[in-house]
Amino acid sequence: LDEGYEKTNKMFDEMLPTLAKGDDWLGDQFFQYQGFWLPSIFVKGSMLIHQRFKPRPTDIILSSSPKCGTTWLRALIFAIINRNSYDFDENHPLLKSNPRDLVPFLEGLIHEGGSASFLESLPSPRFLSSHLPFSLFPNSMTSSSSASACRFVYISRNPKDVFVSMWHFMNKLRAREGLPPLSLDDAFDLFRNGVSLYGPFWDHVLGFWKASLESPNKVLFLKYEDVKREPSVHVRKLAEFLDLPFSAEEENGGIVEKIVKLCSFENLSNLDVNKIVKEEKTRRHFVSNPDFFRKGQVGDWINHLTPEMVEVLDQITKEKFQGIGLKF
């Protein structure tokens, strides 16, 4: 361990006991850090990013609340950036690896001894992903006046679908750990009160929405529902935002459609690599590639939520988003 790690570890150890605690849906605790509910490991991750991550203006950070379509956007952006390096029909890395394994996860990777240097060693432009709220990144990454301000792509989603997706996902992890399922009611009480992974969900979305209004060339704000409805339009939008627009020749060759098809739910979820349950221990929990593919649809909440739940979530969403022009 070098000095930077030691200093952060000490600060972290002193601060953690002072933070409020909340149910993490998985039999353990979240900590409320600067307004957001995080597992302790990501509190430390955020601190380490401030302490030791060296941002570059060419960095691309895919940001999201969990269950908003992170896997999909990882695939789309990876395919766009690397479109000249691989054949789409065979040997494409997305046919052999889960998108998670192709995009380094910032607050997870910054921890282990050598990985800050791994992040350093990546060639530009680096494509990284993160679930941290906008306000938990250092100014060097977010301030438009910073010479190292990064580009952020944010994927958001209808809160009702996020909640349903999260509930299913957490219960898969609970089953694997031998825990009884968390009831929809109990999960709902936590979610509506903001106690969810990287929650409150609404505040997470708001941070990036405001940032995208202030710095549209640095923060691209997308909605799952929009990408689902018009994937090609959004693939072009992503490529332009990343300063990698498609040439006329590429357009004529049908590259946009190839990327959309490669990254579609139907294609990715049916690949062996994403179908086979191979349990890997990430920190405490067992996650497996198939956990990241469930239905991939808009509006599945209708099959799960009671009218009262719908009213509550719609009301919160209205209160939080209406004044600032955001709708789901």
Ligand code: A3P
């Ligand atoms: P559902 O549970 O509603 O099906 P994340 O990747 O942020 O964890 O989000 C997971 C959600 O995105 C799940 O939603 C999952 O099915 C969906 N998803 C995964 N891959 C997708 C893809 N290629 N296209 C559309 N949705 C996808």
